[in-house]
Amino acid sequence: MTTLDTQPPERRMAAPRKRARTFPRLGKYATHVVMITGLLVTIFPFVWVALMATHSRSEIYSSPPPFWIGDNLAENYIKLLDVMPFWTVLFNSLWVATAGTVGAVFFCSMCAYGFFAFNFRGKNLIFGIMIASMMVPPVLGLIPFFLTVQFLGILDTHLAIWLPGIANAFGIFLIRQYMVQSISRELLDAAKVDGASEFRIFWSVVLPLIKPALATLGIVMFIGLWNNFLTPLIVLSSPDKYVLTLALRSVQSIANSPWGAIMLGTFLSMLPLLIAFLFFSRQMMAGLTAGAVKG
Amino acid sequence: MADTTPDPDVTDIRSDAPRRIRRHSTRRRWVKTLTPWLFISPFIIIFCVFTAFPLMFSAYLSFQEWNPVAGLASMEYVGLDNYRLAMDDPWLWKSLYNTTWLALVSGIPQHLIAIPVAYLLVMAVRSGIRQVYTATFFVPFITSTVAISLIFYTIYSGNSGILNQWLVAISKWPVFSWFLGWVEEAMPIRWLNSSDLIKPSIAFVVIWKYTGFNIVIYSAGFLTVSKDLYDAAKVDGCNAWQQFWNIALPMIRPFAFFAITLTIIGNLQMFEEPYVLTEGNSGGVGQSGLTASYYLYLVGWEWLEMGAAAAISWVLFLFIAIVTAVHFYFNGKKGLGGDR
Numbered sequence: 001m002t003t004l005d006t007q008p009p010e011r012r013m014a015a016p017r018k019r020a021r022t023f024p025r026l027g028k029y030a031t032h033v034v035m036i037t038g039l040l041v042t043i044f045p046f047v048w049v050a051l052m053a054t055h056s057r058s059e060i061y062s063s064p065p066p067f068w069i070g071d072n073l074a075e076n077y078i079k080l081l082d083v084m085p086f087w088t089v090l091f092n093s094l095w096v097a098t099a100g101t102v103g104a105v106f107f108c109s110m111c112a113y114g115f116f117a118f119n120f121r122g123k124n125l126i127f128g129i130m131i132a133s134m135m136v137p138p139v140l141g142l143i144p145f146f147l148t149v150q151f152l153g154i155l156d157t158h159l160a161i162w163l164p165g166i167a168n169a170f171g172i173f174l175i176r177q178y179m180v181q182s183i184s185r186e187l188l189d190a191a192k193v194d195g196a197s198e199f200r201i202f203w204s205v206v207l208p209l210i211k212p213a214l215a216t217l218g219i220v221m222f223i224g225l226w227n228n229f230l231t232p233l234i235v236l237s238s239p240d241k242y243v244l245t246l247a248l249r250s251v252q253s254i255a256n257s258p259w260g261a262i263m264l265g266t267f268l269s270m271l272p273l274l275i276a277f278l279f280f281s282r283q284m285m286a287g288l289t290a291g292a293v294k295g
Numbered sequence: 296m297a298d299t300t301p302d303p304d305v306t307d308i309r310s311d312a313p314r315r316i317r318r319h320s321t322r323r324r325w326v327k328t329l330t331p332w333l334f335i336s337p338f339i340i341i342f343c344v345f346t347a348f349p350l351m352f353s354a355y356l357s358f359q360e361w362n363p364v365a366g367l368a369s370m371e372y373v374g375l376d377n378y379r380l381a382m383d384d385p386w387l388w389k390s391l392y393n394t395t396w397l398a399l400v401s402g403i404p405q406h407l408i409a410i411p412v413a414y415l416l417v418m419a420v421r422s423g424i425r426q427v428y429t430a431t432f433f434v435p436f437i438t439s440t441v442a443i444s445l446i447f448y449t450i451y452s453g454n455s456g457i458l459n460q461w462l463v464a465i466s467k468w469p470v471f472s473w474f475l476g477w478v479e480e481a482m483p484i485r486w487l488n489s490s491d492l493i494k495p496s497i498a499f500v501v502i503w504k505y506t507g508f509n510i511v512i513y514s515a516g517f518l519t520v521s522k523d524l525y526d527a528a529k530v531d532g533c534n535a536w537q538q539f540w541n542i543a544l545p546m547i548r549p550f551a552f553f554a555i556t557l558t559i560i561g562n563l564q565m566f567e568e569p570y571v572l573t574e575g576n577s578g579g580v581g582q583s584g585l586t587a588s589y590y591l592y593l594v595g596w597e598w599l600e601m602g603a604a605a606a607i608s609w610v611l612f613l614f615i616a617i618v619t620a621v622h623f624y625f626n627g628k629k630g631l632g633g634d635r
Binding site for chain 2: 027028031032034035038039041042043045046048049052060061062064065107110111113114115117118120123126129130133135136137138139140141142143144145146147148152163164166167168169172198202223226227229230233234244245246248249252253259262263266269270273274277281282284285288289
C-alpha cells in the first residue's frame with residue numbers, strides 16, 4: 001500500500017485501465033491461492049461423502065483415513081435398502097417437489113396476474129398484507145400450522161407438505177414484479193379488443209412472455225421443497241411416506257448405524273441437484289439470489 | 296366482419312333488446328368485479344388457511360393449556376401462565392443465549408470472508424474463471440442442510456473422524472508441532488459431545504454453507520461499481536486500500552443490507568444444523584446446542600405442550616422482531632438509500 005503511495009502520480013495514471021491489472025502480479029498469485037484454498041474447503045465434504053459411500057463403517061473410521069475408492073459400494077447399497085425404502089423415499093421427494101413446483105408456478109402467476117392486470121377495491125390492502133406476511137418468521141406459525149393440517153385431515157400425507165406453498169407471497173411478488181417490467185398495458189388492451197377472455201389473455205398472452213420469471217420461481221421452489229426438512233418432520237409419521245431428508249436423519253441414530261450406507265444415501269440424495277447445477281448454475285444462482293428467501 | 300351478410304342472431308337480439316341488454320349488463324358487471332378476485336383466490340384461500348388462521352390461533356393458544364392428543368375439549372384457559380412459565384424456564388433462556396451466540400459467531404465471519412473474497416474475485420480474476428469460482432462456492436447453498444450436517448457429523452466424529460486424524464497428522468509436522476503439540480494428548484476431541492465445542496462446530500457448518508451465497512451477492516454488488524469511479528480515485532491519489540474502503544464498500548451498502556438481513560432472519564431461526572448435529576437429542580450435552588426453534592420443537596412435539604410452545608414462539612417472534620428492528624434502524628436508511 002505504502003509503495004503504491006510513493007509512486008509518482010504519472011505512473012499511477014499511466015497504469016493500464018484493465019481491472020485485472022489493478023493488482024500487482026504477486027497479489028494475483030496470492031489471490032488464486034486464497035481462492036483455491038476456498039475451493040478445496042468447499043469441495044472437500046462432497047468428495048469425502050462420495051468416497052465414504054464406497055467404504056464400510058470400520059474403514060471410514062480407520063487410521064489412516066481412506067483417501068481412495070473402496071470396494072464396498074454394492075454392500076452399502078444392499079444395507080441402504082435394508083435400513084430405508086430408498087427408492088420409495090426418493091420418489092416421495094420427487095413427487096413433493098414436482099407437485100409443489102408445478103402448483104406454485106401456475107397459481108403464483110395466476111395471482112400475480114390478478115394483482116397486475118386489475119384495479120379493484122381492497123387490492124392495495126391485500127397486497128400490503130401479502131408483503132407483510134413475508135416478514136413473519138415461519139417458526140411462529142409452526143404449531144397452529146400443524147394443528148390446521150391435523151384438522152384438515154391431511155396429517156401424514158404429502159399434500160400437507162407441498163400444498164401450503166403453491167400460492168406463496170414470495171412467488172406472487174416475484175412474478176408480479178416481472179410482469180410490471182415486461183408486459184405493457186397496450187398489449188393487454190389489444191388482446192381485450194380482440195375479444196379474448198381474461199383467462200385466455202393470462203394463459204396465451206401473458207404466460208409465454210414471463211417464462212424467465214416462471215423458470216426462476218420453479219428453480220427456487222424445487223430446491224426448497226427437495227431440501228425441506230422441518231415440514232416433513234412435523235407432518236409425516238409413517239416411514240414409507242418419508243422424504244429423503246427425513247429418512248436420512250431417521251437412520252442417523254439407530255444402533256450400529258451403517259455409515260457407509262448412510263453416506264451413500266446422502267450422496268445420492270444430493271446428486272440430482274448437483275447434476276442440475278452443473279448445467280444450469282447461472283440460472284439457479286440468479287434465481288436463488290433474486291429473492292433469496294431461505295428454505 | 297359480418298356486416299355484409301344478414302345474421303339471424305343479430306336480428307334476434309334486436310327483437311327484445313331492452314330486457315336482454317339490461318340483464319346482460321348486470322351479469323357483465325358482476326363478472327367484471329369477480330374476475331380479479333377469482334385470479335387472486337388461490338392466494339386468499341391458502342393465506343387464510345395456512346397463515347392467517349394459524350397466526351391468530353397461535354395467539355389464542357398461548358393462553359391455553361392443551362395436549363393435542365387429548366382432543367380439543369381438554370383445552371383449558373390459563374391466562375398468562377404459559378408466558379410466566381416461559382420467563383422462568385432456564386432452558387428457554389439458555390436456548391435464546393445459544394441462538395444469539397450462534398447467530399453472531401456463524402453470521403459475522405460469513406460476511407467478513409465474503410466481502411474481501413468477492414472484491415478480489417471482481418477486481419483481480421478474469422470473468423470466465425470468476426464464474427467457475429463463484430459457482431463452486433455456491434454449491435453448498437443448494438444442497439440440503441440435513442445431508443450436509445450428516446456429512447459433517449461423520450467428519451467431526453470423536454473416534455478417529457477425519458478432522459481429528461488430520462489434526463494429529465498436522466501436529467507432527469515440523470513447524471506446526473510447536474503450537475499443536477497438545478493435540479495428541481487432547482485426543483479424542485469430541486467436537487459434538489462436549490458442551491464447549493458443540494456451538495463452534497455448528498457455527499462452522501453454517502459458515503461453510505452460507506458464505507458462498509454471500510460471495511455471490513457481494514460479487515453482484517461490486518460489479519455494479521463503475522470502473523470510472525476507481526479511475527477517478529486513482530487520479531486523486533487513492534491507494535488500493537482506500538479504493539476498497541472509501542469507494543467500493545460504500546457502494547455495495549444496499550447489497551450488504553440485503554445479505555445481512557437474510558443472515559439475521561435465517562440464523563435466529565436456526566434449526567436443522569443443531570438438530571442433526573446433536574442427533575435430535577435435547578440439544579446435545581448440557582443443552583449447549585439447543586437453539587430457540589429447536590426448543591420450540593421439543594416442547595411442542597416431544598413434550599406435547601402446545602400452549603407452552605405457542606407462548607415460546609411468540610417470545611421468539613418478539614426477539615426476532617426486536618433484532619431486525621434494531622438492524623433496520625441503524626442500517627436501514629443507509630442501506631436502502633443506495634439504490635432506491
